[in-house]
Amino acid sequence: MLHDLLMAFQAVATIENFLIMAAGIWGGVIIGAIPGMTGTMAVTLALPFTFYMQPIPSILLLVALYKGSTYGGSVSAILIKTPGTASAACTTLDGYPLAQQGKAGKALNMALYSSCTGDFISNLSLIFIAAPLALLALRIGPPEFFMLMVFALTTVAGVSGRSLLLGLVSACLGLLLATVGEDMYGSFRFDITVDMQSGLAVAPVLIGLFAIPELLKIIVFRHQQTAKPMQMGDNRVTREELRRSLKAMLKGSAIGVVMGAIPGIGPSAAAFSAYGEAQRSSKNRDNFGHGEVEGIAASESANNGCCGSTMIPLLALGVPGDVITGVMLGAFMIHGMTPGPMMFETNLNEIYMLFIGMMFSSILLFGAGKVTMRMFSHISRIPPGMMAPTVLILCLFGIFSISNSLFDVYVLLAMGVFGFLMYLFAIPAAPFLIAFILGPMLEENLRRALALSRGDPSILLSSPITWLFAALALFVLIITIRQQLNKAKR
Incomplete structure (x- = not known):
C-alpha cells in the first residue's frame, strides 16, 4: 500500500498537474464571484476539454473548478451583497454588514480561512470515512429526508431578526413560491404561463432577492447617502477572532461533510444549518446578522465541507451527491472508470x-x-x-446565460421588487430563501414517505434517524420559544 501511495504521489506531483489544478481553482473563483455563473456551469463547460486529457488530470480539473467556484461565491456576497452561488447566500448575512463597517478585508480573510478548513476536513472525510458515511447515506430514505428538512427549517428562527413572527411570514411566502410548477405526480400549480410550469429556478430568485433590492436602495435613497465608496479597512483576522470562530468552523465542516454525503441535500442547506447551529451555541448570538465573523466561519466551512463529501456516494456507491458530481460521473465513465464499490479494486491507483x-x-x-x-x-x-449599473448588467447577463431564458430575467426583476418591498416592511429575506430552497425537498420526501406507507403518517417517526432529527427540531423549537419569552419580558 505504501508503495502504491508513493507511486500515486509521484504521478500527481508534476508541473502539468499543478498548472491544471491552479487553472481550475482560479477559473472557479472568478466564475463563482460572477452572479449567476454557477459552479455547475463552470464544470459543465469544462467537460468537453477533458475528453483528450488523461483521466486523473481531467477529474482534478473539474474538482478544482468545483472548489474554486464554491469559495468564489463568497467574494461577491461580501463585497456587493450578491451571492455568486446559491451556497454563498448565507455568507451575505454577516459578510456584507462587515464590509459596510469598513471590514471587507477581514470578512474575505475569514471566508478564505473557513473555506480552506472545511475543504481540508472534507477531503480527509472522503479519504478515511467514505465507506461508513456512504452506508449511512444508504439508510436515509424519504422519512429521514423529511425530518432532516424539518430540522433544517428551524434555522429560520435564528435569521428572523428582531421579529420571529415576520420571519415565519417570510418563510411561509418562501414555501408558497417553492410550490410553483409541476409536482412529483405531474400536476401543475400556479401555471399562469407556460414557463411557470417548470417552476422558479433558484438562481434568479436568490440574486433577485439579495442584489436587486440593494440597487433599488441606492436609487431610491440616494439623497440620504454619500458618494463615498466602502473602505477595506482592517483586513486582519485577529487571533481572538480565530479562536472563537474555530468551534463554528469545525461544526460547520462536520455538518457540511454529513449533509454533503447525503445525495440531493447540497451545500446551500448545509450552510444555513451550520449558520443556525453556530448562532444557537455562540456567546455573540445577538450580533449575528450584523457583522459577526462566526457567521461567516460557519457558512463558508459548511458549503466547502460539501465539496469532498459529495464525492463519497459517487465513489463508494456510484450515486452522484449533487448536480456537479453528476457531471463528474460522466467524466469518469468517458475515461473508462465506473464509480462504485468495484472501483476500489479495479482502479485503486487512480483513487489514490x-x-x-x-x-x-x-x-x-x-x-x-x-x-x-x-x-x-x-x-x-x-x-x-x-x-449599481455594473452589478445590474452582471446579474442580467449571468441569469440569462444559465438557460438563455428571458423568463428567468423577469423572475430576477420581479423578485428584486418583491425583495425591496420586504425591506420596506422590515420582513427578513433570509427565512424566505431558506424555505424556498428546502421547500421542494420537504414536500417531495413527505409525499414519497406517505406513498410508501399508503397514507400512514407514523412512517415519519419509524426509525432512530427520524427520531433523532425530530428530537433536535423539538429541542431547537423549545429553546427559541424560551428566548422569545425572555426577550418579551425584557
Whole structure:
C-alpha cells in the first residue's frame, strides 16, 4: 500500500498537474464571484476539454473548478451583497454588514480561512470515512429526508431578526413560491404561463432577492447617502477572532461533510444549518446578522465541507451527491472508470491519485484566494452610483446565460421588487430563501414517505434517524420559544 501511495504521489506531483489544478481553482473563483455563473456551469463547460486529457488530470480539473467556484461565491456576497452561488447566500448575512463597517478585508480573510478548513476536513472525510458515511447515506430514505428538512427549517428562527413572527411570514411566502410548477405526480400549480410550469429556478430568485433590492436602495435613497465608496479597512483576522470562530468552523465542516454525503441535500442547506447551529451555541448570538465573523466561519466551512463529501456516494456507491458530481460521473465513465464499490479494486491507483490531488488543491485554493482577494478588493472602492449599473448588467447577463431564458430575467426583476418591498416592511429575506430552497425537498420526501406507507403518517417517526432529527427540531423549537419569552419580558 505504501508503495502504491508513493507511486500515486509521484504521478500527481508534476508541473502539468499543478498548472491544471491552479487553472481550475482560479477559473472557479472568478466564475463563482460572477452572479449567476454557477459552479455547475463552470464544470459543465469544462467537460468537453477533458475528453483528450488523461483521466486523473481531467477529474482534478473539474474538482478544482468545483472548489474554486464554491469559495468564489463568497467574494461577491461580501463585497456587493450578491451571492455568486446559491451556497454563498448565507455568507451575505454577516459578510456584507462587515464590509459596510469598513471590514471587507477581514470578512474575505475569514471566508478564505473557513473555506480552506472545511475543504481540508472534507477531503480527509472522503479519504478515511467514505465507506461508513456512504452506508449511512444508504439508510436515509424519504422519512429521514423529511425530518432532516424539518430540522433544517428551524434555522429560520435564528435569521428572523428582531421579529420571529415576520420571519415565519417570510418563510411561509418562501414555501408558497417553492410550490410553483409541476409536482412529483405531474400536476401543475400556479401555471399562469407556460414557463411557470417548470417552476422558479433558484438562481434568479436568490440574486433577485439579495442584489436587486440593494440597487433599488441606492436609487431610491440616494439623497440620504454619500458618494463615498466602502473602505477595506482592517483586513486582519485577529487571533481572538480565530479562536472563537474555530468551534463554528469545525461544526460547520462536520455538518457540511454529513449533509454533503447525503445525495440531493447540497451545500446551500448545509450552510444555513451550520449558520443556525453556530448562532444557537455562540456567546455573540445577538450580533449575528450584523457583522459577526462566526457567521461567516460557519457558512463558508459548511458549503466547502460539501465539496469532498459529495464525492463519497459517487465513489463508494456510484450515486452522484449533487448536480456537479453528476457531471463528474460522466467524466469518469468517458475515461473508462465506473464509480462504485468495484472501483476500489479495479482502479485503486487512480483513487489514490485523486485523493492526493484533492489535498494539493486545498493548498492551491488558499494561495489563489489570497491573490484574488487583492484583485477583488478594488471592487469595494467603487462608488455606489457607479457600482449599481455594473452589478445590474452582471446579474442580467449571468441569469440569462444559465438557460438563455428571458423568463428567468423577469423572475430576477420581479423578485428584486418583491425583495425591496420586504425591506420596506422590515420582513427578513433570509427565512424566505431558506424555505424556498428546502421547500421542494420537504414536500417531495413527505409525499414519497406517505406513498410508501399508503397514507400512514407514523412512517415519519419509524426509525432512530427520524427520531433523532425530530428530537433536535423539538429541542431547537423549545429553546427559541424560551428566548422569545425572555426577550418579551425584557
